[in-house]
Amino acid sequence: MNILIIGNGGREHAIGKKLLEDNHYINIYFYPGNGGTSMIGKNIETKYSLLELGFFAKKNLIDITIVGSEVFLIEGIVDIFQKLGLKIIGPHYLAAKLEGDRIFSKSFMKKYGIRTPKYNIFYSYKKAIRFLDKTTVSLAIKTNGIAGGKGVILTHNKNEAKKALETIMIKKKFGKSGNKIIIEEFLQGKEASIISIFNGKQIIPFLSALDYKKIGENETGMNTGGMGAIVPNPYMTNAIWIDFQKNILMPTLEGLISEKLTFFGFIYFGLMITSNKVYLLEYNTRIGDPEAQTLLPLMKSNFLDIIQSFFINKKVSIFWKKLCSCCVVLSSKGYPEKHENGQIIIGLDSLKDPFYIAGAKKEKEKWITSSGRVLNIIGLAPTIKEARKKAYSKVEKIQFNKLYYRKDIGLYKE
Structure with missing residues (x-):
């Protein structure tokens, strides 16, 4: 069997490793x-x-294509591949707007009664400034389009909010993504990520994850594509899980079917858990990164069987190892802004699985950095505390110039 995986990060390395672990006979192409x-x-x-x-996929007899990166989904890769008669995992162009167009997504949530923070939409900088003049609360200011997971600025006063607005709409830090913006109420709470599979008829959730999005410890500084994650999320209680299913998952399923947004693929629910309720912040229409790297080593089921079940209309159950997982992302200092590539990595060849390469390449038998996020190091153990300890003991074996990582991944208040 030939499989094509689209993307170039740790998530795609993790998907490939999991597929090969379960099925030694497959050939994998990466783009x-x-x-x-x-x-x-x-x-x-x-x-x-x-x-x-x-055409490459047809010529090379690719049986299934799995899209990791959202960029390709938003450009309509699924529609193109399906017209060529190819099997592909991911949403068609319109369904991909649930991730790629926040205004479209918020309208969908509102229409189907999906609990989400209050928000206002602005197409004009002047109107957005006038709105800020009338408010004093903490806010989340978001670009409408994708911005590599970085297009959200949290503000705690009027000056910070105005500065964020200028960054997005005037300085165009996130390009065209900031032409339209959403100003959303800021919710105090704990984040959660629920990755699920969607077979067009039902949504089957994976284990809950806690993603660490900020570059700095204690969730400070700029948003990144993710600096680490733990599974399961310690804040996802039974009561919150039931609330999520009733007020977010089920109405999402109803909306997807009603709006003809059905597809074979993944849905990621980005959640905020407050004192007694859970709110939906965003959808992703693919597996999250670094959540994939944290979750897949815990999956007992054959991942390829789960993917193939989409095409043969077979009901699927997912089984998990009774373990916890902690992922620590090693990055180049300066990420998510300016950073230097080309640093020699020491210790990678002796690193024990599970670990994944996010931004590194081998040149003349030496591993060198090639991106902002470089490595994903995973620890597995019966408790989060032990998994965290294992992950950081592996982190200590890696060295490269201008190495940076957060030291608080997996720390949480009981």
């Missing part, structure tokens, strides 16, 4: 992949348009 994926499959190094990539 464009990274240094880690080249060790377990074949990286496609030629730069293709989406249509050319579809």
